[in-house]
Amino acid sequence: MILWRSPRPLDLLSKQTKSPWNLDPSFTNFLNTYKMARGGTISENEFLRLLSVASVPIYVLDDDRHIRYANSAFFSWTDLTASDIIGQRCDYHSRTPLEKIAGTTAGLCPPPEVLVGHRIRAVVACRKSNGKIARRWGDFVPLTDDPVECPGVVAILESADTADLEDRAPDDPQTTPAEMHDLLRKFQNSAQQRFSPGRLIGNSPTIRRARAQIELAMLNRSPVLIVGPTGSGHEYVARTIHYGERGRAPGQLLPLECGLVDAEILETTITAFMRHAREIGNEGESTLLLQATEDLPRDAQKVLFEKIVTRLSPLRVISTSRYPLVGQAMPDDFMEDLGYALSTLTIELPPLSQRIEDLPLLAQMLLEELNAEGGRQLGGFSSDALDQLALYAWPRNVDELAETIREIYGRADGPLVDVTDLPENIHLTVQAMVRPARAHEKIALDDFLADIERELIQRALQTSKRNKAGAARLLGISRARLLRRINQLKLDT
Numbered sequence: 501m502i503l504w505r506s507p508r509p510l511d512l513l514s515k516q517t518k519s520p521w522n523l524d525p526s527f528t529n530f531l532n533t534y535k536m537a538r539g540g541t542i543s544e545n546e547f548l549r550l551l552s553v554a555s556v557p558i559y560v561l562d563d564d565r566h567i568r569y570a571n572s573a574f575f576s577w578t579d580l581t582a583s584d585i586i587g588q589r590c591d592y593h594s595r596t597p598l599e600k601i602a603g604t605t606a607g608l609c610p611p612p613e614v615l616v617g618h619r620i621r622a623v624v625a626c627r628k629s630n631g632k633i634a635r636r637w638g639d640f641v642p643l644t645d646d647p648v649e650c651p652g653v654v655a656i657l658e659s660a661d662t663a664d665l666e667d668r669a670p671d672d673p674q675t676t677p678a679e680m681h682d683l684l685r686k687f688q689n690s691a692q693q694r695f696s697p698g699r700l701i702g703n704s705p706t707i708r709r710a711r712a713q714i715e716l717a718m719l720n721r722s723p724v725l726i727v728g729p730t731g732s733g734h735e736y737v738a739r740t741i742h743y744g745e746r747g748r749a750p751g752q753l754l755p756l757e758c759g760l761v762d763a764e765i766l767e768t769t770i771t772a773f774m775r776h777a778r779e780i781g782n783e784g785e786s787t788l789l790l791q792a793t794e795d796l797p798r799d800a801q802k803v804l805f806e807k808i809v810t811r812l813s814p815l816r817v818i819s820t821s822r823y824p825l826v827g828q829a830m831p832d833d834f835m836e837d838l839g840y841a842l843s844t845l846t847i848e849l850p851p852l853s854q855r856i857e858d859l860p861l862l863a864q865m866l867l868e869e870l871n872a873e874g875g876r877q878l879g880g881f882s883s884d885a886l887d888q889l890a891l892y893a894w895p896r897n898v899d900e901l902a903e904t905i906r907e908i909y910g911r912a913d914g915p916l917v918d919v920t921d922l923p924e925n926i927h928l929t930v931q932a933m934v935r936p937a938r939a940h941e942k943i944a945l946d947d948f949l950a951d952i953e954r955e956l957i958q959r960a961l962q963t964s965k966r967n968k969a970g971a972a973r974l975l976g977i978s979r980a981r982l983l984r985r986i987n988q989l990k991l992d993t
Contacts, residue, residue: 551569551571552571552572554571554573555573555659556573556656556657556658556659557570557571557573557574557576557577557578557636557638557655557656557657558570558571558573558574558654558655558656558657559571559574559608559654559655560652560653560654560655561590561609561610561652561653561655562651562652563615563650563651563652564589565589565590565591565609565615565877566587566588566589566590567585567586567587567588567589567590567605567608568586568587568652569586570582570585570586574657577626577634577636577657578604578626579628579629580601580604584601585601585604585605588601588605589605589874590605590606590608590609590610591605591606591609591871591872591874591877592609592610592611592612592681592868592871592877592878592879593606593609593868593869593871593872594606594681594684594685594687594688594864594865594868595688595868595869595872604626604627606872607624607625607626607627607633607685608624608625608626608655609877610622610624610638610640610653610655611640611677611678611681611879611880611915612877612878612879612915613879613915613916614640614641614642614650614653615642615650615653615877615915616642616650616914616915617642617644617650618642619639619640619641619642620639620640620678621637621638621639621640622637622638622640622678622681622682623635623636623637623638623662623678623682624636624638624655624657625685634661635661635662635682636657636658636660636661636662637657637658637662638655638656638657638658639655639656640653640654640655641653641654641655641656670683670702670703670857670858670860670861670864673883673887675860676880677864677879677880677881677882677916678879678880680860680861680864680880680881681864681868681879681880683861684701684861684864684865684868687701687861688701688865700714700733700736700737701858701861701862701865702855702857702858702861702862703857703858703861704850704854704855704857704858706848706850706854706855707850707855707858709848710737710847710848710849710850713845713846713847713848714737714740714741714847716845717741717845717847718740718741718744721784721816722816722844722845723816723817723818723819723841723842723843723844723845724738724741724817724818724819724844724845724846724847725793725819725820725821725824725825725842725843725844725845725846725847726738726818726819726820726821726846726847726849727820727821727822727823727824727846727847727848727849728822728848728849728850728851729822729849729851729897730822730896730897730899731896731897731898731899731900732849732850732851732852732897732898733849733897733898734791734820734849735755735789735791735820737847737849738789738818738820739753739789741818742787742789742816742818751777751782751783751784751785751786751787752773752776752777752780752782752786752787753786753787753789754769754773754786754787754788754789755789755791756769756788756789756790756791757791757792758790758791758792758793758794758795758796758800759792759795759796761796761797761800762797762799762800763797763799763800763802763803765800766796766800766803766804767803767807770788770803770804770807770808770815771807773786773788773815774786774813774815777815783814783815784814785816786814786815786816787815787816787817787818788808788815788816788817788818789818789819789820790804790817790818790819790820790842791820792820792821792822793819793820793821793825793842794821794822794823794825794834796834798833798835801834801835801838802835804838805835805837805838805841808841809837809838809841817842819842824839824843824846825838825839825840825842825843826839826840826843851894851897852894852897852898852901853893853894856890859886859889859890859901860881860886860890862898862901863881863886863889863901863905864880864881866901866902866905866906867880867881867905867908867909867917870905870906870909876909877915878909878912878915878916878917879915879916880916880917881916881917882916882917882918882919884918884919885917885918885919885921885922888919888922888926888927888930889901889904889922889926891929891930891933892926892929892930893929904922904923904926907923908921908922908923950989953985953989954989954991956975957971957975957982957985957986957989957991958991960972960974960975968982968983968986
């Protein structure tokens with residue numbers, strides 16, 4: 501099997517691997533051995549044998565990001581075998597699947613910039629047999645400096661795992677895309693055992709509070725009300741609470757769009773749902789999800805109160821709303837008793853504009869979700885692009901951000917998203933914000949009308965050859981009024 505296209509990879513390794521890498525001595529010996537043999541030819545078998553003696557983990561990816569070679573040190577570090585990993589594709593995303601092989605390949609992909617000829621130093625991660633995540637610094641060397649035709653990448657890892665370094669804040673302009681990727685990976689892994697963080701990613705106070713409320717809701721079966729603006733992730737949070745920390749439904753979940761049901765439909769649906777849940781034996785674990793509860797008609801509210809509250813139904817109820825169902829914000833036609841019954845635990849989801857410091861990490865996550873689909877790979881955002889995204893108001897919140905990132909993903913040319921890749925509406929909105937509107941010139945109405953009247957009187961006098969009676973007739977006023985206005989306007993006749 502031919503793994504390489506010209507130029508020969510060891511020529512590049514020996515040329516580019518000089519000092520700052522601090523390589524393991526055995527690998528340095530390996531390079532020296534190769535240099536001694538450079539006068540003649542070296543077979544592929546001899547090349548692979550030389551790689552195998554290195555005590556640092558080494559693996560090779562082809563231009564489609566499939567692992568084509570790994571040495572013994574790599575298998576020792578990952579607790580995998582050649583049959584497990586060779587041929588597996590690496591995608592650049594931060595999710596860490598619980599399945600061993602998928603969890604490993606997810607952490608081994610280099611930043612996409614390396615596939616267009618850039619040598620990069622970055623952190624890779626591997627889920628060990630004990631379930632913990634091991635992280636190592638690695639140097640990624642493209643097998644050519646051609647940005648168009650890169651046949652693959654050699655990854656050379658350090659000999660020891662790295663401790664967590666002090667992280668920069670995601671919204672720090674100095675944070676590189678590779679550092680953002682590692683921040684996201686650590687966040688995803690720390691939250692995975694509790695629930696999938698999804699759109700709740702970030703460290704702003706408001707989103708940390710929402711995550712704490714979700715964890716509390718997952719511990720009991722009390723009614724939950726999820727409050728937040730459109731696009732902030734109501735349904736995602738509701739499903740997270742229902743499915744629980746293992747991602748499996750403990751019972752049936754029935755979503756209902758409240759603005760589309762009347763009293764009869766609601767009663768029939770709830771009755772049938774309860775009967776079905778009772779027949780399969782999980783009535784006490786099933787959940788009724790009421791979406792846009794504030795739009796529920798008054799007659800349907802009475803049915804819901806009777807079926808769920810008065811009869812102490814074993815069904816759990818999770819409701820979503822754009823605003824609280826109790827207090828001053830409660831709609832006038834919404835039953836107060838029902839509002840209190842549905843709001844035992846209230847989770848407030850902030851608009852994206854109120855947690856803008858979370859946007860860099862959230863945008864990176866949405867981009868890497870698209871990477872995980874297996875197509876083209878993008879490494880992240882330039883600092884200028886993130887600045888532009890942070891200036892936008894995001895009226896449709898995270899939903900709009902997700903749509904925008906998908907549009908950007910389809911139009912970006914390079915391995916990183918730059919300002920020129922952003923949609924036109926982002927550019928126009930930001931330009932309007934940074935360029936204040938020109939101040940309107942004030943119009944003094946009395947002075948403006950006086951100037952017009954002065955001009956008309958002068959024209960009338962000129963036409964009548966200074967005859968004031970004739971000028972008054974032209975203007976449609978009396979001679980006395982004309983004389984009075986001439987005096988008031990101080991006209992020289």
